[in-house]
Amino acid sequence: MERARRGHAHAYDEIVMRYTELAFRTAYLVTGSAADAEEAVQDAFVKAHRALARFRAGASFRPWLLRIVGNEARNRRRAAGRRAAIELRAARLELAGATADPETAAEAAADRRTLLAALDALPDEQRLVVTCRYLLQLSVEETAAALAIPEGTVKSRLARSLDRLRELLEDPRDG
Amino acid sequence: MAERPVESRLADLAGAVGWPPAPDVRAAVRAAIARRRRRRLLLLAAAIAAVALLGGAAAAASLELRGAVIQQVPSLPSPSPATPAGASALLDLGDRYPTLAAAERAAGFQAIVPAGLGQPDEVWYRLSPGVLTLVYHPRPGLPASGETGVGALVMEARATVGRDSFVKLAPSGSAVQPVMVNGGQGFWISGAPHAFFFYGPPGSGETDSFRLAGDVLIWNQSGLVVRIESALNEAGALRVAGTMA
Numbered sequence A: 001m002e003r004a005r006r007g008h009a010h011a012y013d014e015i016v017m018r019y020t021e022l023a024f025r026t027a028y029l030v031t032g033s034a035a036d037a038e039e040a041v042q043d044a045f046v047k048a049h050r051a052l053a054r055f056r057a058g059a060s061f062r063p064w065l066l067r068i069v070g071n072e073a074r075n076r077r078r079a080a081g082r083r084a085a086i087e088l089r090a091a092r093l094e095l096a097g098a099t100a101d102p103e104t105a106a107e108a109a110a111d112r113r114t115l116l117a118a119l120d121a122l123p124d125e126q127r128l129v130v131t132c133r134y135l136l137q138l139s140v141e142e143t144a145a146a147l148a149i150p151e152g153t154v155k156s157r158l159a160r161s162l163d164r165l166r167e168l169l170e171d172p173r174d175g
Numbered sequence B: 001m002a003e004r005p006v007e008s009r010l011a012d013l014a015g016a017v018g019w020p021p022a023p024d025v026r027a028a029v030r031a032a033i034a035r036r037r038r039r040r041l042l043l044l045a046a047a048i049a050a051v052a053l054l055g056g057a058a059a060a061a062s063l064e065l066r067g068a069v070i071q072q073v074p075s076l077p078s079p080s081p082a083t084p085a086g087a088s089a090l091l092d093l094g095d096r097y098p099t100l101a102a103a104e105r106a107a108g109f110q111a112i113v114p115a116g117l118g119q120p121d122e123v124w125y126r127l128s129p130g131v132l133t134l135v136y137h138p139r140p141g142l143p144a145s146g147e148t149g150v151g152a153l154v155m156e157a158r159a160t161v162g163r164d165s166f167v168k169l170a171p172s173g174s175a176v177q178p179v180m181v182n183g184g185q186g187f188w189i190s191g192a193p194h195a196f197f198f199y200g201p202p203g204s205g206e207t208d209s210f211r212l213a214g215d216v217l218i219w220n221q222s223g224l225v226v227r228i229e230s231a232l233n234e235a236g237a238l239r240v241a242g243t244m245a
Helices: A008-033 A034-054 A062-082 A102-121 A126-134 A142-145 A151-170 B008-016 B028-054 B100-107 B232-240
Strands: B061-065 B068-072 B095-097 B122-126 B131-136 B152-156 B166-170 B176-179 B184-192 B194-201 B206-211 B217-220 B222-232
Touching: A008 A034, A008 A062, A008 B028, A034 B028, A062 A126, A062 A142, A102 A126, A102 A151, A102 B008, A102 B061, A126 A142, A126 A151, A126 B008, A126 B217, A142 A151, B095 B100, B100 B131, B166 B206, B176 B217, B176 B232, B184 B232, B217 B232, B222 B232
Parallel strands: B068 B166
Antiparallel strands: B061 B068, B095 B122, B122 B131, B131 B152, B152 B222, B166 B194, B176 B184, B184 B217, B194 B206, B217 B222
């Protein structure tokens, strides 16, 4: 990090490689489009490079980067004027259960599909906080940075969102 | 299944979702950064032209060495120009030569080697504007410089009156201290990183290879202009220079 901050091109390449997946998935959750997410991530890395001189040595890099990624992603989403829907493919949902017996695996896959549908039924701001925290496994600090909201809001919104998710799962028609 | 807490079901889902594959954006990011750097170089050239027009205005004071110009400016054209590269191969030093003798033949002058640092690890010569560079890798007592990534750069060029090989822009945060080195006039430039670039061919008005430089000792000796760039402090740099007498 220190080498990249001081302008070493190769060190920055390594940073881009290491954080692309995290940045891309975060941007994808926000934009709901892989193409928009790719553009957002590319621009975010260029902006982060420009801002590296202001990055405090010893500070945590992930939230710092995710704040830039989140901003770029939101700009694109606003420009596109569309609601971001997570289209996380169900293709892999069965695979994770492949080691269990077929019946349990099918049940697990059905459960995951139900959960995804419930997540998609949440309002945007609730869905984003849940997916950042649980699907991307971001910390509260990282989620706050990516979504540009205070950490306290992440916590309270997450509690409300999980309540809503429980209701939806009890009665999928509710909502 | 349905009675499991929603948090645990979400954790299970995290391991099973199929994300779109993440693209490799490294090349695009590198290209965008390079485009920006070229734009900044043009801005810098414009700023230098502006400073030159100001002449002796109070905003800029010029300290003269033979073969080099140190221009004091209120601030660098860009708030934080980044160093393009770390490794010596990326410092735009010209061509690498297998031996010092080969580089000296290309340069047409004999280099002064600091006995205190010993034989250089690499020798480079840049035809335009005729700068020979001795590269010393980091080692105990010679830490890697944050700006260049190497232990020390010793650059030498003919100090021809009316022809500058190096230009330095020293922003207000950096100190320019006149010093005598081996009987010749010199300067110790320290503090905030300053901009450094090679002058293009004489009369062309070209500048290129803009990069940030760390602490530098620069002086005239034996018809050459010599600069040492390293992480050494003033005393350390002067000690090394003292072994070049």
